[in-house]
Amino acid sequence: MTRPDPAVPLAVTPVPPAENSPRIYVACLAAYNHGHLHGCWIPATKPREIMQAVRAMLASSPVPDAEEWAIHDHEGFEGAEIAEYAGFQTVCDLAEFIRAHGRLGACLHRHFAGDLAAARAAFEDHAGQYGSLGEFAESLHRETGTNIPQALQPYIDWQALGRDMELSGDIMTLRTGIDALHVFWSQ
Numbered sequence: 383m384t385r386p387d388p389a390v391p392l393a394v395t396p397v398p399p400a401e402n403s404p405r406i407y408v409a410c411l412a413a414y415n416h417g418h419l420h421g422c423w424i425p426a427t428k429p430r431e432i433m434q435a436v437r438a439m440l441a442s443s444p445v446p447d448a449e450e451w452a453i454h455d456h457e458g459f460e461g462a463e464i465a466e467y468a469g470f471q472t473v474c475d476l477a478e479f480i481r482a483h484g485r486l487g488a489c490l491h492r493h494f495a496g497d498l499a500a501a502r503a504a505f506e507d508h509a510g511q512y513g514s515l516g517e518f519a520e521s522l523h524r525e526t527g528t529n530i531p532q533a534l535q536p537y538i539d540w541q542a543l544g545r546d547m548e549l550s551g552d553i554m555t556l557r558t559g560i561d562a563l564h565v566f567w568s569q
Contacts, residue, residue: 404477406464407455408436412448420444421454426477429470460488463496472498486564489556504554507567515544515555518565 409421420443424435440448452466453473459480464473475498479487487501494500512518520540523530530538547553554566 402458404458404480405456406432406453406473407457408432408439408451409454410440410443410445410448411450411452412445413443414452416445418444421451423457426456426458426473429474432470432473460485462488462491485558486556489558489564493554493556504566509553509565509567512563512565513561514541514563515548515565516541517544518553518563519544519547 404426405423406426407421407423409419413420420439422435422439424432426432436451440451453464453468454466456464459476462476462480464476476491479491479498479502483490483505490501490504491498494504509518509522512521517540523540544553548555551568554568556564556566558564
């Protein structure tokens with residue numbers, strides 16, 4: 383999404399951002415269609431508060447009787463996408479999810495094509511964070527208590543075992559950093 387030009391003054395004073403807190407930029411479409419940039423940044427906290435801010439922004443529009451708005455930008459959602467005409471309840475629900483789960487929540491939201499219910503449900507099957515698939519496979523083996531003779535342990539390819547688990551559909555993985563691989567049991 384395109385950010386509003388900082389050189390163009392906004393008719394409504396933008397809300398100062400809280401520490402990377404999710405917020406949306408809502409624009410007046412009547413003003414936009416007449417070549418004016420008019421909108422405001424609104425924290426994604428409560429749908430009622432967002433609607434009040436939108437009504438105030440529309441009331442101060444340079445175009446009389448402005449009624450239509452659209453979400454033209456967003457920040458603090460860790461890469462999760464928000465549709466231009468998303469409902470404010472949807473925006474607030476996603477913001478709450480991102481505040482609770484951060485980048486991993488945003489990755490899950492994208493993985494499930496914006497289905498917040500599926501992203502929430504995936505946390506029930508979160509097996510943890512590991513450095514690699516091999517680390518996960520070895521950890522899983524150790525937890526099961528199977529005893530492998532010391533002489534055979536160097537011959538076990540834990541990375542290949544983990545990869546096979548992923549390819550077979552037993553697990554799903556999402557990477558949030560170089561050494562941050564999140565493993566989920568497949569449903």
